[in-house]
Amino acid sequence: MLWIISSLVFILLRIAPGDPVDAILGNRANEFARESLRIKLGLDKPLINQYLEYINHLIHGNLGISLNTQEPVQVIISKALPASIELAIFAILIASFVGYLIGFLGAVKPESRIDFLGRIFGIGTYALPPFWAAMLIQIIFAVSLGWLPIGGRLPPGMSLPPSVTGFLLVDSILNKNIEMFFSSFEHLILPSFTLGLLLSGIFSRSLRLNLEEILKKDYIEAAKSRGINESRIFFKHALPNTLLPILTITGLTISSLIGGALLIEITFSWPGIALGLQEAISQRDYPVVQGIVVIISSIVVMISIGIDIAIAYIDPRISY
Amino acid sequence: MERINNVKNIIKLSSLILIVFLLSCVQNKKRETIIVASAGRIESLDPAQANTLRTLQILSALGDTLYKINKEGNLSPNLAKDLPKISKDRLIIDIPLREDVSFHDGSAFNAEAMKFSLYRFMKIGTLNYLLNNKIEDIEVKDEFLLRINLKEPSSSIKSLLTSVNLTPVSPNSYSNYKDKFNNKSFIGTGPYSLESFSSNQQIIKPFSNYWGKRPLNKGIDFVNYSNSNTLFSAIKTKEVDVLISNSIDDMQRVALNNMVKKGKVNSGEGDPIEIGFITFKSNTLPLEKQKIREALSYTIDRELISQKVSFGTREPLRSIVPPQLHKKESSPWSKYQPKLARTLLKKEGYCEKDILTIPLTFRSNVPADKLLALTWRDQIKRDLSDCIKISLNGVESTTVYKQLSDGAFEAVILDWTGAYPDPEAYLTPLLSCTKIKKSTCLKGEAVFSGSFWGDNQVQELLKKSEVLEGESRLNTLKNIEKLAAEGSSYLPVWLVKPKAWSLKNISQPEFSSNGLIILKNLKRE
Numbered sequence: 001m002l003w004i005i006s007s008l009v010f011i012l013l014r015i016a017p018g019d020p021v022d023a024i025l026g027n028r029a030n031e032f033a034r035e036s037l038r039i040k041l042g043l044d045k046p047l048i049n050q051y052l053e054y055i056n057h058l059i060h061g062n063l064g065i066s067l068n069t070q071e072p073v074q075v076i077i078s079k080a081l082p083a084s085i086e087l088a089i090f091a092i093l094i095a096s097f098v099g100y101l102i103g104f105l106g107a108v109k110p111e112s113r114i115d116f117l118g119r120i121f122g123i124g125t126y127a128l129p130p131f132w133a134a135m136l137i138q139i140i141f142a143v144s145l146g147w148l149p150i151g152g153r154l155p156p157g158m159s160l161p162p163s164v165t166g167f168l169l170v171d172s173i174l175n176k177n178i179e180m181f182f183s184s185f186e187h188l189i190l191p192s193f194t195l196g197l198l199l200s201g202i203f204s205r206s207l208r209l210n211l212e213e214i215l216k217k218d219y220i221e222a223a224k225s226r227g228i229n230e231s232r233i234f235f236k237h238a239l240p241n242t243l244l245p246i247l248t249i250t251g252l253t254i255s256s257l258i259g260g261a262l263l264i265e266i267t268f269s270w271p272g273i274a275l276g277l278q279e280a281i282s283q284r285d286y287p288v289v290q291g292i293v294v295i296i297s298s299i300v301v302m303i304s305i306g307i308d309i310a311i312a313y314i315d316p317r318i319s320y
Numbered sequence: 321m322e323r324i325n326n327v328k329n330i331i332k333l334s335s336l337i338l339i340v341f342l343l344s345c346v347q348n349k350k351r352e353t354i355i356v357a358s359a360g361r362i363e364s365l366d367p368a369q370a371n372t373l374r375t376l377q378i379l380s381a382l383g384d385t386l387y388k389i390n391k392e393g394n395l396s397p398n399l400a401k402d403l404p405k406i407s408k409d410r411l412i413i414d415i416p417l418r419e420d421v422s423f424h425d426g427s428a429f430n431a432e433a434m435k436f437s438l439y440r441f442m443k444i445g446t447l448n449y450l451l452n453n454k455i456e457d458i459e460v461k462d463e464f465l466l467r468i469n470l471k472e473p474s475s476s477i478k479s480l481l482t483s484v485n486l487t488p489v490s491p492n493s494y495s496n497y498k499d500k501f502n503n504k505s506f507i508g509t510g511p512y513s514l515e516s517f518s519s520n521q522q523i524i525k526p527f528s529n530y531w532g533k534r535p536l537n538k539g540i541d542f543v544n545y546s547n548s549n550t551l552f553s554a555i556k557t558k559e560v561d562v563l564i565s566n567s568i569d570d571m572q573r574v575a576l577n578n579m580v581k582k583g584k585v586n587s588g589e590g591d592p593i594e595i596g597f598i599t600f601k602s603n604t605l606p607l608e609k610q611k612i613r614e615a616l617s618y619t620i621d622r623e624l625i626s627q628k629v630s631f632g633t634r635e636p637l638r639s640i641v642p643p644q645l646h647k648k649e650s651s652p653w654s655k656y657q658p659k660l661a662r663t664l665l666k667k668e669g670y671c672e673k674d675i676l677t678i679p680l681t682f683r684s685n686v687p688a689d690k691l692l693a694l695t696w697r698d699q700i701k702r703d704l705s706d707c708i709k710i711s712l713n714g715v716e717s718t719t720v721y722k723q724l725s726d727g728a729f730e731a732v733i734l735d736w737t738g739a740y741p742d743p744e745a746y747l748t749p750l751l752s753c754t755k756i757k758k759s760t761c762l763k764g765e766a767v768f769s770g771s772f773w774g775d776n777q778v779q780e781l782l783k784k785s786e787v788l789e790g791e792s793r794l795n796t797l798k799n800i801e802k803l804a805a806e807g808s809s810y811l812p813v814w815l816v817k818p819k820a821w822s823l824k825n826i827s828q829p830e831f832s833s834n835g836l837i838i839l840k841n842l843k844r845e
Contacts, residue, residue, distance in 0.1 A: 018718035024371075024446055037446070069363045069503050135549060143553045150559055151550045152520065156355040157541040159516040159523060269545040271361075271520050279361065282685070284718055 005297045006058060006290065010051055013286050020067045020284040041067050054287075058294065064287030068280075073291035076276065081258075081295070082166030083153060084265070084272035087192055088257035094196025096250065099203025106204070107211035108234070118204055125201030130194075134267035137194045148190050151269035155183050191268040195261050199253060206249050210242040217241075244311055251307035255300040353523075353539040354826060354842050357551055357560040359567030361519040361544050364503040367437075367487050368445040373566045373737070373818075373835070376484045378522055378542055380832070381839040382424075383487030383508030384532075386415060386434070387478065389741050389833035393647055395478050399429065399488065399509065401464070404481075410473035410787060411456075415481075417464040421531045423490035424506075424513040431460040436498075437488040438468075444499055447485060450739055454480070473787045479742035482834065511535050511840045520544050526840075535840035536827075548572055555585065561826045562842065565819040569687060570630040576821050577633070586822045590831025591644045594737045594816040595637060595746065596692070598680070601730050602809045603760045603772040606668075606676060610759075613808035615664035616678070616731075618657040619708065621699050626814055629691040634814035639801055640750060641743040642815060650798050652805035653812055658703045671707040681732040684714035689733045692813065724770035732770055735816070741833045743797045744785065751778050751804055759807075766809075773809035 020041065021034050038044045042053075057064055063073035099122075106118035142150045149155065153168060161168070161175040169188070172180035214220065215238055223233045262274040269275075273292060280288035312318045358374045367383065370376050387404075390396040395403060399421060405414040421429035435458045442451050454474045459467040470477065480486070493507035506514050512524035512535065522542040526535045543560060545551050552572040555563040556579075565573065580587045600607045600616065607613055622636030638651035654660075662671055670676045680697070682689040697710040715723075720732060738745030753764035753774040761767055761774030778800050785796040804810060820829035820837050827843040 017722055018716070019722045022718060022721040070501050071503065138550070138553065143557055146557055150553045150557060151545055152543065154521070156357075156521065156543040156560060157351070157353055157523065159521075160518055266546050267550070269520070269547070269550050275546060282716070282718060 001301060002294065002297055003055075006055070006294050007051075009290050009293045010054060010286075013284070013289055014047060016284075018284045020286060022284075024068060024283070054290065063291035063294065066280075066285055066288050068283050068285045068288075073287050076288055077273070077291055077295055078166060079163075080271060080273045080276040083168075083270060084258055084261075084274065086167050086169065086188065087195065087261070087264075087270060087272060088254060090188055090192035091195035091199060091257060091261070092250065092254055094193055095199035095203050095253070098196065099200030100207050100246075101204075102200070103204035103207030103211070106208045107215065110212065115208075118208065122201040122205040122208070125198055126205070128198060130198055130261070131263040131267055133198060134191075134194045134264055137190060137197075138267060141190055149187050151187075151191075151267070153184060153187050153271055154180070155187070158183060191264050191270050194268075195257070195264050202249065202253070203246075207242060207246060210245050211238060214238045214241050240314075244315055247310060247314070248307055251303050251310075255303045258296065258299050258303075351561070352844075353541050354537050354562060354844060355541045355543060355560045356562040356564065356837075356839070356842075357543045357545060357554050358564040359545060359548060359551055361546075362522060362542075363519050364501055365506040365514065365517060365522075366497075366501040366503055367485050367489065367506075367508075368441050368448075369501050369503070370485060371446055374544065374564070376834075377564065377836050377839075378524070379487060379506070379508075380484050380834075380836045381510055381512045381524055381540065382506045382514055383484065383489075383510040384421075385484060385487055386417075386481045389479070389482055391833075393644065393741075393833070395482070399434075400481075404478060411470045413468040413470065413477065414461065415466045415468070417466060418531065419464050421509050422529050423488075423493070423509055424527055425490050425493045426529075427490050427492045429488060429509050430463050431466040432463075433491050434466050434488050435460055436491040436494070438486065440489070440494065440498060441486060444501065445485065447739060450480060450483075451486075475786050475789055475793055476740075476742050476744040476748075479740045479745070483740045484834065484836070485739070512540065515539070533840065536843040537840070540839050540842070552576070555821060555823070558823055561844075562820055562822045562829060562837070564837065565821075570633055570691075573633045573819070574631045580821070584824070586824060586826065586828045588820050588822070588829030588831060588837070590818040590835045590837075591741075591833060592635065592642045592815040592817040593741065593835035594735055594818075595640060595642060595812060596634065596688070596733070596735045596814045596816065597637075597640060598811040598813060599724075599729070599732050599734055599770045600809050600811065601727055601770060601772055602807070603727065604730075607678075607730060609668060610806075610808060611664050612668055612676065614806075615661040615668070616708075617805075617808045617811050618654055618661035618664070619700055619704060620696060620811060620813065621656040621703075622813060623656075624699060625692060625695050628695045629688060630814070634688070634816055637812045637815040640804060640810055640812050641746045641797070641801060642738075645741060645743045645746075646798065647794060650801065652798075652802045654805075662704060662707055665704075665707045671704075675709050676707060677709045677711060679711050679713055679730045681713045681715055681720065681729045683717040683720055683733065685717055686735075690714065692733055725768045727770070727772060729770055733813075734770075737835075743794070744782075747797060747800055747804075748782060750810060751775075751800065752782055753779060771809040773807050775803055775807055778803050778807075 021037050024037065065072055066076060102118040102121055106115035109115055138150065141148050158180060161171045161177060161180060164171050164174050168184035169181060172184055220233060220238060223237055262278060265272045265275040277289065277292045360374055362375050367379055370379055384399045386398060386400045387395050388398045397403060399418055401416040401418050417431055417434065423429060438458055442448050454470055454477055456469040456471045461467045487508055490507040494502060504517050511527055511530045511532065513527045515523040515525045525539040545554060548567055548569040551563055551568060554560045579585045600613050602608060602613065626632055626634050626636050638653040665671050665676060680693050682693040693712050697712060700708050700710055736746065736749065749765050750769050751766060753761035753766045755763035756774035756776055759774060761772050766773055781796050781800045785793050788796055818831060818835040822829055825845050827845060830838045830841050832838055
């Protein structure tokens, strides 16, 4: 699968119009300068040679060197990926808390006011354009109220701590820098809240629907007829059975978020992997685009396998 | 019921704690350094690689150039001790250097260091063709005397020596980077030294051994945001002290200008260095016909477009060189004359039965280009709908640049910023051509600019201008522009002035002749 993806990315990038040499030199460099750079970057070699070289490097764990900055792609990814993961983790926590709570309350009291509002919330947040919601939240909480910073990962003037894990919250604790911990947390609130809020709609809807379906099952009716306490039916019999689809949805959402939430990263100037990918595409920085896609694909594959294993562990009916 | 009340109380208490926590997070510390914000990331601090205004901006504070252009538009020594001495045959330039300059790593600046930096640029610089086309070799005549031997006489080389790309770097610190880029650090001679670098944030501090006038501030923190909206919000909330205008949308420029009028922020403006224009491909029909191109040049209402697209923040332009570089008013392109356009087009057989269709390409990732295209199309629909029809086509900028020299675009909206403040830095990239057949350029810069327009007289005058100086040189360059206006393969539209806004407690931003803010003059008041 990874081989197919990496080959596809390689081919599609070469088919796409535009040239990294133009992106680096601008449109006014003379032919000699262009040709020299093309040779220097190895773009003068036949495409098949470039492909074989790329696959050979990939097999040996070498993602190549950025055409634009001459920096190893691994280094570029290792800087950007933790920012996206940090954002994804917090967004998922918020989305899970808000979404599942609303979905749960709606399922407990179907057709009640809270259920009705929860459904509107679910559809509303799902339908909201992310860039619009992000800008609105930014204007309210950062510009008008001034409670939180506009964007970025740290306040201007504060240097990044020596990187241990790449996760600012963790690194600031490891460096015993409490001020940085609070600053980075403060910068994380708006983007993760926005992303979490937008995702919570899917979570609430999926929990609500799954729970509603399960509550209509025969074994629930049977439990009720045996006089088992309603909350026990809910927590012991119904909720565990909704776990499987919920786990799948959560897992897939995490995978897509690690790939980056482009519009959120752009709006909040969050230096994550999606912003890096967007810039690399516009600069036709082939190795960076290829590297990022391969890494993201690998993570998605690993998470999918992880979910399958977890489902098999939770549900005794499933075996591989 | 009691349980529900308890839950409500817990929620209320949690909310209160959260709000108090958030408010406590808001920083109220007094800033000492000045925070300057611009759009886009900085991936490299190597002057050999720098080609964006934001990178040149920070490099201008970290490094010095040999010469500067003063307010009167004349060359003035900076790292050089005196003006360059040019031999009679105009092939040798001697540059005496200052003797009291040191690099940020403590090593001394001398002719060897300057030679090292120039050769390094000529070897790996992304814009190295600017020097390679002109310089034969460089010699160290004395510890503080540099000699440049030229391939042929070049008057523009002096202005080229003001380019930030040619700022010297320390040979000691760059010994491992002779033929590769040093992206993450910079060791130069400038008023500031680099304290920390990441692609989103750069911190610079005053250099204690600086030879010249010391910075008036305690350091500059550069922050790079990814979009115009965040930049605008950042100055509005006082999160940053100074905002640089590159990549600020026109709507937000207007809002910032309104804030200036209300006394909420200061603003500073530099001489314009960026021109916006439309290129017509002159080697295929129908635009192969000069009269049709000329007719099109009468159809654009620059004042209207400036107002509609930028609320007047972009000045209408009728030349392909920023006016201050001419030193005198010069607008060789005609004003808006739809009647004359109609007459010319009628002579070419349009307006009665046939309608001239022009596919106009704009860079889809440049909002102002799209607005210009839409406005011009509607303006033509209003005034000349029986003669011309503009069809629009948005293409991403990297693709546009790649396909310009392939002749993919009949008409395309572009912009250009000269690498140094000299008319030649605008005329040569648009007009120079080394192989001409009839009026078509087969090889040269005119091919890369997508016009394919070649004129032997222009080439002769460009060559002649390199051996002239002063007024006669400027007049020659003006004549070149007149010929270009007659050829009508370019249609200048507007001029963009570099601008910066600062908070009220920060001094008004001042600009150098190359459109960069003089950071050392920023002061917290």
